[in-house]
Amino acid sequence: MAPIARLTALALVFSAAFVNAAPALAPYDTSSPPPALTTTENYASAVEPVAAGPILSKRATATVITTCTKPGTIAITFDDGPSEFTDGLLDFLKKKNAKVTFFLNGNNYGNIENHKDVVKRAYKDGHQIASHTYSHADLATLSKKKIETEMKSLDTIIKKIIGVRPTYMRPPYGSFNKLALDTLGSMGYKVINWDRDTQDWQHPDKVLTSLKVYEKSFKEAKALTNAGHIFLQHDTNRLTALELGPKAIDMALKLGYKVVTVGSCLGNNDPKSWYRV
Template sequence: MLASALFTLTLALVAAAFPTKRSLAQVITKCTVPNTAALTFDDGPYVYLYNVSKALIAADAKGTFFFNGNNWGCIYAEDAAKRVKYAYDKGHQVASHTWSHAHLTNLTWDQLHDEFWRVEQALQRITGVVPAFARPPYGEYNDLVREVAGMRGQTLVNWDFDSGDSVGKTAAQSNKAYDELAAAQPDTVLALNHEVYQQTAQVVVPHAIATLQKAGYKLVTVAECLDMEPYQSVGAPGVRDASWTC
């Protein structure tokens, strides 16, 4: 009996000293379905979402919107929530860009869970879905970020092409970058754009759509370009109440 008890205690001490490594979230940087291009849009929901969506739908294309909870405005504001629901209802993919667009690698375990959870909750309340994809702000992550994201069922998504809108490129420069991308003919495209810039929504997006489609790409959501499910669950939207606030 004593030997058995000592053995059990030894196993417990070893387990405590060497804890099991939790599963880290997968980090996506490229699409996997040939001849697909995923146009993604960060930092909304902002007023130019409608321009982006209409350009995509007119071309029989879909995009992916990575939404913040409280960055360029509160996601629960009536106009912002309406944009989120509009994007989802039009068949675009809605996903997480975290709550406040913080540098995730500077945050603690609890702070990371809060950044992910609060925007997941907002998307579930507004659209009824729990997203399966998240984009880390600035593309920054470490093992702790991946561990928290993995626990929350999130796949992290970065990109292999940047339109440059967030670093000051003009519309003409972004359009030229898309021209050069199409001419290079990569197997797939995972493109970073930001819906919060008027020139992106009204000039660059229509050009990108036409250019990529002419080059033979099918414009799809991130989930479609990976042949994965976009959401962890799909249900009915919530009812607005006093808790819908930032």
């Protein structure tokens, strides 16, 4: 584009930001539908035109968190459950006084309604209950409305079971796009991925292969004084719940790490901050 044409285009774009009462939308991947404008206070107050450059809008979009911020802590996260193996894992965690985070599905490998007691127990034992969507859908492929339905339908069930709704979530497959982050942000979720993946689902019988991911992380220089990692695995796999989890936790504790929830490893120690009513 010639300089004059570019300036004209910028001027048009700039003035459009102020002519329209509605906030300007940032460009979206054409494979995704643009987000519908919402009138919720949270969203509207977070959006305002910026006075220079291309149209930018501040919105309550979510930031994807992948690592701990507190030195000496690690967060071990278990996805896709609850499962028939989760209770055995909870027994071990209780013995060691270690806390972990469960990113639960409503209906994936099993149905959460069939594992209410284990969800209640995990919550009462001080582990963090977080959302992994109702059906393990790829949020990058869904409309705003469908994303909201995935989140709200699981929240409703979790609230029936433990009396509160989680504020932390993990997108299935770690997959998201701008629309997903905007939607999750406007709904008030913290989005948590990971920075250490055991890939236990790829080699469910090879506990030692998964354990090497922990070993390697712990061997890294100054690991204890730097911010810790968020590890990913799945308690829907028997060996992960009953062998990998315990072995990793034993290894971490022996080396002096604190095995804590995602909330705590980010400095949010009060469990109340992990939930809302």
